[in-house]
Amino acid sequence: MRVMVFVKATEDSEAGIMHPEWMSEMLVKMGKYNEELVAAGIMLAGDGLKPSSFGKRVAFDGPDRTVIDGPFAETRELVAGYWLWEVKDMDEAVAWVKRCPNPMYGPSEIEIRPFYELADFAEHMTPEAEQIHEGLAAKLSDN
Amino acid sequence: MLASLVPLTEYAGMAESETHQAIEAVYRMERARLIAGLARMVRDVDRAEELAQEALLIALSEWPRSGVPNNPGAWLMAAAKRRAIDGMRRETMRARKHEEIAREIDGETDSTIEEIEAAMDDDLGDELLGLIFTACHPVLSADARAALTLRLVGGLTTDEIARAFLSAEPTIAQRIVRAKKMIGNAGLAFEVPRGAELAVRLPSVLEVIYLIFNEGYAATAGEDLIRPALCAEAQRVGRILAGLMPQESEVLGLLALMEIQASRLAARTGPDGRFVPLPEQHRARWDRLLIRRGLEALLRAEALGGADGPYALQAALAACHARARTADETDWRRIAALYDRLREIMPSPVVDLNRAVAHSMTYGPEAGLALVDELADAAALRNYAPLPAARGDFLFRAGRLGEARAQFEAAASLTRNETERAFLLERAGRCGS
Numbered sequence: 354m355r356v357m358v359f360v361k362a363t364e365d366s367e368a369g370i371m372h373p374e375w376m377s378e379m380l381v382k383m384g385k386y387n388e389e390l391v392a393a394g395i396m397l398a399g400d401g402l403k404p405s406s407f408g409k410r411v412a413f414d415g416p417d418r419t420v421i422d423g424p425f426a427e428t429r430e431l432v433a434g435y436w437l438w439e440v441k442d443m444d445e446a447v448a449w450v451k452r453c454p455n456p457m458y459g460p461s462e463i464e465i466r467p468f469y470e471l472a473d474f475a476e477h478m479t480p481e482a483e484q485i486h487e488g489l490a491a492k493l494s495d496n
Numbered sequence: 497m498l499a500s501l502v503p504l505t506e507y508a509g510m511a512e513s514e515t516h517q518a519i520e521a522v523y524r525m526e527r528a529r530l531i532a533g534l535a536r537m538v539r540d541v542d543r544a545e546e547l548a549q550e551a552l553l554i555a556l557s558e559w560p561r562s563g564v565p566n567n568p569g570a571w572l573m574a575a576a577k578r579r580a581i582d583g584m585r586r587e588t589m590r591a592r593k594h595e596e597i598a599r600e601i602d603g604e605t606d607s608t609i610e611e612i613e614a615a616m617d618d619d620l621g622d623e624l625l626g627l628i629f630t631a632c633h634p635v636l637s638a639d640a641r642a643a644l645t646l647r648l649v650g651g652l653t654t655d656e657i658a659r660a661f662l663s664a665e666p667t668i669a670q671r672i673v674r675a676k677k678m679i680g681n682a683g684l685a686f687e688v689p690r691g692a693e694l695a696v697r698l699p700s701v702l703e704v705i706y707l708i709f710n711e712g713y714a715a716t717a718g719e720d721l722i723r724p725a726l727c728a729e730a731q732r733v734g735r736i737l738a739g740l741m742p743q744e745s746e747v748l749g750l751l752a753l754m755e756i757q758a759s760r761l762a763a764r765t766g767p768d769g770r771f772v773p774l775p776e777q778h779r780a781r782w783d784r785l786l787i788r789r790g791l792e793a794l795l796r797a798e799a800l801g802g803a804d805g806p807y808a809l810q811a812a813l814a815a816c817h818a819r820a821r822t823a824d825e826t827d828w829r830r831i832a833a834l835y836d837r838l839r840e841i842m843p844s845p846v847v848d849l850n851r852a853v854a855h856s857m858t859y860g861p862e863a864g865l866a867l868v869d870e871l872a873d874a875a876a877l878r879n880y881a882p883l884p885a886a887r888g889d890f891l892f893r894a895g896r897l898g899e900a901r902a903q904f905e906a907a908a909s910l911t912r913n914e915t916e917r918a919f920l921l922e923r924a925g926r927c928g929s
Contacts, residue, residue: 392621393525394735397785437785439728444521451564 355397355468356438356446362431363457367404367424372458382454390438395449399436429462443467519559523552526569528649529616532627534576536686541630541648541676543580551576570613577612621740624649626686628737631675632701635682640675641704642711643668649736650729660722661711702750702807705730705737709754713761727758738793745802748793752811755790756818759783771915775823787818806842809834828857845874853886861893881910885920892927901927 365372390396406424425431434456440446446465455461527548534544551572565571631644639661646652646660654672658665689697712726734751741747763781766772794815797808813834820826835851848871856864868887877883888903904924908917 388739391739392624392736394732394739397789439732441524442521444517445525448518448521448525 354440354442354470356440356443357466357468358399358436358438358446358450359432359464359466360401360434360456361462361464362405362428362433363459363461364428365458366433367406367428367431369404369406370458375458379454379456383456386453389452390436390449393449395438395440395445397437397439399434401434402432404433405431433457516556516560519555519564520552522564522568523555523572524651526572527651528627529569529621529624530572530576531648532623532686533573533616534580535627535630536623537577538580539680539683539685541679545648547576547580547583548572550579554579565609567609567613570609570616573612573616574609621736622688623686624736625688625740628733629688629697629701630679630684630686632697632704633679633682633684634697634700635678635684636675638700638703638707640671640678641700642707643671644675645704645733646708646726646729647672649733652729656722659720660726662723698744698746701737702746705733706750706754706807708733709757713757724761727754727761730754731758742796743800745797745800746805746807748797748800749802749805749808749811752790752793752797753807753814755786755793756811756814759786759790759818774817779822782818790818791815804837804841806838809838809841813838826857828854832858845871845876848874849877849880849883849886853889856886856890856893861890864890865894879910881907881916881920883907884910888920888923892923897927900924 387396387399390399404424408423408425410421410423410425412419412421438446438449440449443465450463450465453463456463530548530551531541531544534547535541538544538547554575555568555572559565628645628649631648632641636644643657643661646657647654652660654669655665657663657672658668661668688694708726709730712724712728712730715723715726731751731754734747734754737744737747738751759782760774760777762783763777763779764772772778790811794808794811797803797805797811802808803812813831816827816831816834832851832854835847835854839847839851849868852864852867852871855867865887868883868890871877871883884903885907888900888907891897891900891903901924904920904927908920908924911917911920
């Protein structure tokens, strides 16, 4: 099964504070951890994200679209990084996350969310939706 | 299964997140490495498997009280090593070999979990690689290699492997027992071959991974789910191998090939469970992530100078389809050129036939006909339905309908697949009478 693993933001990560000594130590540990993920054959992708002050949101209300500039308030609910893993089950995903070095200077959280699989959508896929998705896939395959 | 040996009440006091399920998840992650390290130590795969299992039982009884240790792999290894030494002490050690091993291990008894952990860190997957290379040793038949790899590296049970290969369980069990015996008799050391030896041994590893993958790929809708799961298993071993041997272009070539093929898994089956051939597939159902990973792996293989490897070439062919936005946009000229090259590297009548199809798509049906005519005498293609089917297609496109009809009918009478037969007879029907 495929899971998205979210590293949640903290006050520090949102402020872009990188405690120098801790940071270099963490980068080594995290590098090793990523090597383990690759060697175990489960890591498909992963990256870190800049603080939400670099981000934007678009709010929807009927026909209205409002752009909101970061930073955003709910610090602990924001995402600071992610991985995409292929694992056997949630137990395995949890076991791998427990092995991760704390990605933040202080207390932090990592969240694991399984992907929808094709079968979950099959009954909602109308021919029209199918056609649109096909066009999308065509554009995506350009890169 | 194993959890039933430990009464659930013993988990009292343990956080719910660390039940036996969590312990078994940790064990599954460590199992292959554990067996690899133990096999190298006791020089006996069977015993190594037993010891790993015993270590799990110890963990199941201790971890609920103590919690999962920070270094579970090293902990399990230490527990298994202690069991190995205890077992050997109990035995009367007449065989000199056993004495030697016992002495070797005895020397290690004092090592702390931290030391074992450090050793495992330094190992960089070498032991696991050694296990993969041993399970895929050319002294074993390809079938035996596949079964053993799934058992030791994938952690599948004998029953699961039997179901996956549509075989009877005793057949697979026997195959594994024999393979283990052969490994023992041949005195294989569970080491990773080096230098020239590596080049000789690597193909038999790649062959087995691709065999496992193709077995899963051949699975049809409605079959036991363990069969399509073989694709995921093969991809996993392929990714492990690519992680451990990032400089081997053919490892990357095979990984690229599997990722791109697997990207089409969902699109190959229609809503009615019917097989959907590539040109008719809904490309929206192709897995973009796998395609991207496949193309990246292929680029790395090519950057290492491996563009002409048999797997890299096949991956490059698969990539041509993956890059095409619609079936009409397929770069047949490039596909034809790749088949020309593949034919030199990996001569086979099936490659020749595919090459004829590619040439017909690039240079017209007459070009295809000229190439299949050269193949008419190939013994391997006698009674091979795709040959008359391809010729029928070329003739049809050349406007020679009467001849095309005869070829489609011949192909229909050769195939054992009902869907394909219906498809071929329909094409014959469209040729008029």
